[in-house]
Amino acid sequence: MxxxxxxxxxxxxxxxxxxxxxxxxxxxxxxxxxxxxxxxxxxxxxxxxxxxxxxxxxxxxxxxxxxxxLPAPEPDAADLVVVQHNVSDENSDPSGTARALAGAGPDLIALQELVSPALGVYTETLAAEYPYRAVRGTVGLWSKHPLADVRPLDIRPRGITREWNRGLRTVVRTPRAEVAVYVAHLPSVRVGAGGLAASRRDESAGLLGDAVAAERLSRVVLLGDLNGTVDDRALKPLTSRLDVAERGVALSFPAVFPLARIDQVMARSATVGHVRTLPATGSDHLPVVARVRLH
Structure with missing residues (x-):
């Protein structure tokens, strides 16, 4: 009971x-x-x-x-195949990670925890297949389709005074329609004797939700390490405005024994179909791949 x-x-x-x-x-x-x-x-x-x-x-x-x-349906003609991956700032094999992500054949690859010199390796490795890219701070997007109106996304919680840029917004010009794509990395949470410390994550989620609500383009895709599951009420500023995956569990963290999917693909005026994880890379997260149909 x-x-x-x-x-x-x-x-x-x-x-x-x-x-x-x-x-x-x-x-x-x-x-x-x-x-x-x-x-x-x-x-x-x-x-x-x-x-x-x-x-x-x-x-x-x-x-x-x-x-x-439920079993994944037969692959449909998705308008976008997307990969979301926190590559880890301690990844010792950025080149292998980039090749593994590109091997899934996505249209878009969203990455978090991009640091030098690994950023240069990702850029060089992905350049041939993904000629369009946008990087702001430690988050980035690589695309097979042209990008426009790239700008940073201010989701920094109060109290963080150091340089901190973990969000971007851009427009992806797909063959079918323009899509506003958001890439974000919300602050981490900690579990200790005092319970769950998540105030900064919660505040950042609210700021991201406000940005999505203000987005003028009807079609929106959010890719990010949100440090929360879609059942967590802290992500309600996002889950109340965006649709989540219909099928697939895709537990993504920690990579050695995944307990939760904190790497998310959400959308507005679009359907996120089956989500799944890719094999482990040099990160402590597993990559998540999803098929998106635009409405």
């Missing part, structure tokens, strides 16, 4: 106390494991009543996450 209640009414868990609401929502799918444990206990005890009780969290979990597990 408790597991089912947490799944269905996770929004009622307060965030004011240790950030418990966001913490729960960050790992919400993993509550399904509690149902598995309950099922094993019911089978061992051979209790019909316990088996019936297991159906409640199972039904709640299936309602929330079942559609994500």
């Amino acid at each position: 408790v597991t089912a209640a947490l799944l269905l009414f996770h929004g009622a868990v307060p965030n004011a106390v240790l950030g418990l609401g966001s913490l729960l929502e960050s790992f919400l799918p993993w509550l399904g494991l509690a149902g598995v444990v309950l099922l094993l206990v019911a089978l061992l005890r051979r209790s019909a009543l316990a088996l019936v009780a297991v159906l409640l969290p199972a039904a709640a979990w299936t309602h929330l996450f079942g559609p994500l597990l």
